[in-house]
Amino acid sequence: SAVISQKPSRDICQRGTSLTIQCQVDSQVTMMFWYRQQPGQSLTLIATANQGSEATYESGFVIDKFPISRPNLTFSTLTVSNMSPEDSSIYLCSVDGLAGDRDEQFFGPGTRLTVL
Amino acid sequence: AQKVTQAQTEISVVEKEDVTLDCVYETRDTTYYLFWYKQPPSGELVFLIRRNSFDEQNEISGRYSWNFQKSTSSFNFTITASQVVDSAVYFCALSRRAAGNKLTFGGGTRVLVKP
Numbered sequence: 626s627a628v629i630s631q632k633p634s635r636d637i638c639q640r641g642t643s644l645t646i647q648c649q650v651d652s653q654v655t656m657m658f659w660y661r662q663q664p665g666q667s668l669t670l671i672a673t674a675n676q677g678s679e680a681t682y683e684s685g686f687v688i689d690k691f692p693i694s695r696p697n698l699t700f701s702t703l704t705v706s707n708m709s710p711e712d713s714s715i716y717l718c719s720v721d722g723l724a725g726d727r728d729e730q731f732f733g734p735g736t737r738l739t740v741l
Numbered sequence: 742a743q744k745v746t747q748a749q750t751e752i753s754v755v756e757k758e759d760v761t762l763d764c765v766y767e768t769r770d771t772t773y774y775l776f777w778y779k780q781p782p783s784g785e786l787v788f789l790i791r792r793n794s795f796d797e798q799n800e801i802s803g804r805y806s807w808n809f810q811k812s813t814s815s816f817n818f819t820i821t822a823s824q825v826v827d828s829a830v831y832f833c834a835l836s837r838r839a840a841g842n843k844l845t846f847g848g849g850t851r852v853l854v855k856p
Contacts, residue, residue: 658843667832667846668786683843715784719844730776730836730844732786 627652627720629733637739638708645704646736648718653698658719659691662735668717674701708740743768745835745847753853754823762818762850764833770794775809775816776834776844786832792816823854 628651638644648657657674671691672680680693694702705712718733744767754760766775777789790800792809800807804821820827830851834844 667848668844669846670843673843717786729788729791731788732778734785737784 627654627731629718629720629731631716631718631733631736633736634734635737635739637741639741640709642708643704643706644708644738645702646716646718646738648701648703648733650699650720654720655698656721657695657701659693659701659703660717660719660732662715662717664713671703671716674703705738708738710740713738713740743770743773743835743837743845745833745845747831747833747847747850749850750848751851751853753855755855756825757822760820760823760827760852760854762820762831762833762852764816764818764847766814766816766833766835766847768835768837770837772837774836776836777807777816777818778832778834779829780832780849781829789818789831820852823852825854825856828852828854 630649632647636644659671659674660668661671662668670683671686672682672693674680674693674695676695676698682688690706692704701718703716715735715737717735720731746765748763752760773794775792779787779789789805790807797809797811806819808817816833818831830849832849833847836844
């Protein structure tokens with residue numbers, strides 16, 4: 626199975642600042658996904674991070690607010706820009722199944738963000 | 742558009758009772774995949790099962806079992822002889838193919854198992 630790490634694991638930020646979340650996978654993967662889980666809610670897909678091309682955003686999410694980078698097949702970053710308290714959530718990255726182990730969709734441990 | 746509905750927001754049981762979590766989905770695709778995840782209080786998402794739309798066989802894994810009924814678009818999950826460690830939020834999810842595509846999640850069901 627894939628090992629996915631995220632940094633930071635949690636952070637408390639001030640309104641108006643930005644935070645960049647890193648997602649590192651121990652194997653090369655084609656697609657990486659970023660999800661948001663607001664307090665007490667389910668998970669919502671923010672965008673799909675594609676290596677070598679721009680991320681694909683879901684309805685309601687825009688690049689200016691959530692810029693994403695995908696410099697290689699094992700790494701991606703999500704930036705939460707100009708934060709407000711409404712951005713307080715858990716942010717999770719996910720990767721598609723790896724060769725030989727395609728039954729599972731893997732998730733990172735999440736980044737718990739609190740915006741004051 | 743795809744949709745997953747988990748009508749039960751919270752279920753409370755006493756240890757050793759069985760608990761069944763309902764999941765109903767909507768999709769226009771003929772090939773799709775269904776998942777169940779567990780999210781304990783620590784927050785990480787733990788994969789439990791994936792089932793593809795062509796495989797309607799029920800599955801049992803230890804105390805866990807799943808009932809997939811395409812005719813009713815349901816993929817229900819049962820925990821037999823529940824334990825306190827089963828206390829968590831459980832999510833049902835749907836994707837167009839097994840991997841490499843986005844998941845649509847249900848709203849989740851919080852299970853509280855009391856000793």
